[in-house]
């Protein structure tokens with residue numbers, strides 16, 4: 001049974017059909033990749049799943065719970081976390097403070113109070129573990145904005161993990177990373193999956209997708225083009241024509 005299920009969801013912006021009648025079923029404990037050319041609708045689909053946008057039509061169900069109408073923060077409390085294509089960090093705050101901010105959803109007090117007074121300390125051991133997990137433990141007190149780009153992406157992952165997600169969505173986590181950073185990311189995503197967190201990842205880096213994903217869903221022009229295992233996707237003539245080009249052609 002699907003853990004996360006979208007049935008026939010659509011979203012338009014003016015005349016642009018960003019997502020058209022798309023259905024996906026993400027199994028629990030799987031790593032599910034969303035791929036496709038620029039403008040295919042991948043980020044829009046992620047925004048629909050995480051509650052940044054509400055769909056014009058269709059159903060969305062997570063663990064048998066209807067998500068339609070629920071704003072992003074309510075979905076976060078259900079265990080949905082995400083990172084953004086364009087990095088969103090508190091640049092003036094330290095790495096540790098950024099991760100602390102992620103724990104906010106486990107608290108009842110207002111966000112500013114959580115940051116300022118911090119219920120500081122209460123989550124710090126876990127926050128430091130998360131920084132270690134993404135290889136940034138030794139830089140806990142540096143300012144997030146001063147980190148190199150690739151490391152900022154890793155910090156965003158640590159902060160999202162602080163919400164203790166059950167389903168983790170990432171929008172192009174490998175964008176701007178060098179080869180060794182991509183290898184590290186691949187290893188971390190695999191480990192996140194091993195820890196029982198279901199992963200949905202939008203990515204253009206095919207080495208990452210083909211090595212990490214159990215299922216791959218291909219979009220083109222807002223529509224579903226194909227779904228299968230990494231092998232099936234690499235071998236599919238329509239996917240090769242629309243997106244992969246010569247890269248994986250025999």
Ligand SMILES: Nc1ncnc2c1ncn2[C@@H]1O[C@H](COP(=O)(O)OP(=O)(O)OP(=O)(O)O)[C@@H](O)[C@H]1O
Nearest residue numbers: 013016017018037038039040041042043044045085
């Ligand atoms: N907020 C918005 N307002 C208007 N149009 C939008 C909005 N968000 C997305 N679109 C349009 O919807 C279509 C799908 O965009 P989307 O960002 O989902 O693509 P994508 O697959 O993530 O592309 P990329 O690989 O470049 O990130 C594009 O034509 C885009 O211009």
Ligand SMILES: [Mg+2]
Nearest residue numbers: 042043044085
């Ligand atoms: Mg995108």
